Amino acid sequence: MPDFLSIMELALRILRALVAPLRLLSRGTDRPAPQRLLARLTRQALAGVGGCFIAVFTVTAHAAACPPSAIASLEKPGIGLRNGVDRGLLWRIERDGRTSWLYGTLHLGRGEWVRPGPTVQKAMAQSDTLALELDSRDDATVRALSQPADPAAVARVLSGERARRLERQNAEACVPPGSTARLPPILQVTALTALAARADGLYAEFGVDETLAVSARNSNKPIVALENAADQLRWLTGGSEAEEAEQIDAMLDELESGRLRGQLKTLADIWARSDAARLARYPEWCECLNTPAEQRLMKRLLDDRNPGLADGIERLHAGGRSAFAAVGALHMVGAQGLPTLMAARGFTVTPVLTEAQAQMALPMPPLAAPEPPARKAVRGGKNVKGQKAAKGTGQKATAKGGAKPASKAAAAPKGGKAAPRAAPKATNPKVRR
Template structure:
């Protein structure tokens, strides 16, 4: 269940619509205009929000989830206040930017053919996910696996279209607010795809085995529920209950996609803030956990870091 740790939103945007089939999860309907008004009026805070102070001004750090439900999508009062008081949105990647999507497609191309056995297992999971044939063929197999893992969450009403990062990006575009990507497509690909082909095959086989025994939905639900109630202790314990860390190679993988990225993320946040801009930074919630959690690293860089409780 590694997909939520990296690149979930961008992957979802590269996947086409699923065909109608009796055993497919029903699509999550977009709210009507009237429903949006109700959601906006009743929205409550979810996730993790910190106020950052340094250099005489404030920024905000928001731990988001790349999946969501319609009722979670719109920002609650505390996040709306952070939005009002900031002037620039910083995200891991701006997956709505055509140039970024093209760079992702270029970086995500398959490197080498799979063995027939692995290819058959991957194709079987694509069919189980109700995808059109060849829908993921242009992606590296590791990224196909990540997309399939994300799509499994549709059975539980969780959809990438309702992740709060997607909503914040849409709001920024509607208002003409500047958007800054904290990482490049190439950096994310280096984190997600192991350099060693043998390690790639091992990771693919292990992930397919999780999908085949239907072991990904329960951890995704648990993570989503922990995020929704702002349970930082549960998030910190992710490696124990995610069913994705079984040996030293898995621990190295989690370190590469989470801890190893946090140092550069913190440095780029600090540089943007140091330029005098008031930021709202929205990055995946798992970056708020572990020994190199972003709030801890930012405190080490001289920020006063204060958790903002829901209103």
């Protein structure tokens, strides 16, 4: 089989708009507040790539055989967790007195992964630029991804039994006939690989790189693309119809056998545990380097791209920026991985999140009830004895024989307990280095 993990590394970002239409993202207030927040984040993430394609999947969420939509997954327990959990792979890189970051992402995600953990949040806050493989809101990117494929080329690649196999897989994934017909054939099949992960609670809408982009836009942090869409599409197709057709046949084999689902779930679990050592051994479990063709594909999708990504990160850093570079996790491992390439460029590279770890999160504690506001005299009405405000002061005047104004906390009645003080404001957890 070809290297599906690397293919998805490229394609999932530009396929997010095809997974679920914006109409599924209800603004209703019948959900708990954390779920409404995640729905809003999902809308923003989809809005970033919604114009990339003319064709949009219309997922029939009511059909019993169809996996739940991304928005429906927000109903599961755990979405209300207040403190995000550190996931993914993170390195600190330093040179010339400045610090930048390398963060290995996953282009699929779960609803409970939308909020980054404290270590990742702190690294993002200390950076002044977010560097991604692509900026989905860049005009040139949108134009490149909006171009329909050549119908004649699509017909040549998707002909005969290959077209029928694709049609059957679309039906199983609840994709309406013809909704992806204008996409390049390789993207039509890659879209199905993303949809296959829904049964295990993994959705392209919650892809880590895009949720980071939403966070950056909300804080007015600049986003810089390290690659361009035209090159990414060329890497995906392989440059020839014969090679594209070979990849499609192998991907359909994996979809029909169900093996792809297991691979995606394994990859997601490894990423969520920050298990860099297991990820680096992916040739042992991905079954993706068995033939010379698969090895060539791996080289094209990973090794050939990594030097360009490293050059872009180095340019940002040398230009005076502190960059948070978030790219697919498979770009981080191996002899040609980005940490190794940045060290060769004179950076001091320090692992931050690379060890397998247990995932823990703290539930949101109850909030302290606010104190009731002080009573004010009614303008134009009679003042109650002892309520008239003293001029030039912020306190009530004490009338003769009247009561003194209330202090910060009411005194406890005799024999009773004092009123509880408001809880102190929460502070951000310190990140250990």
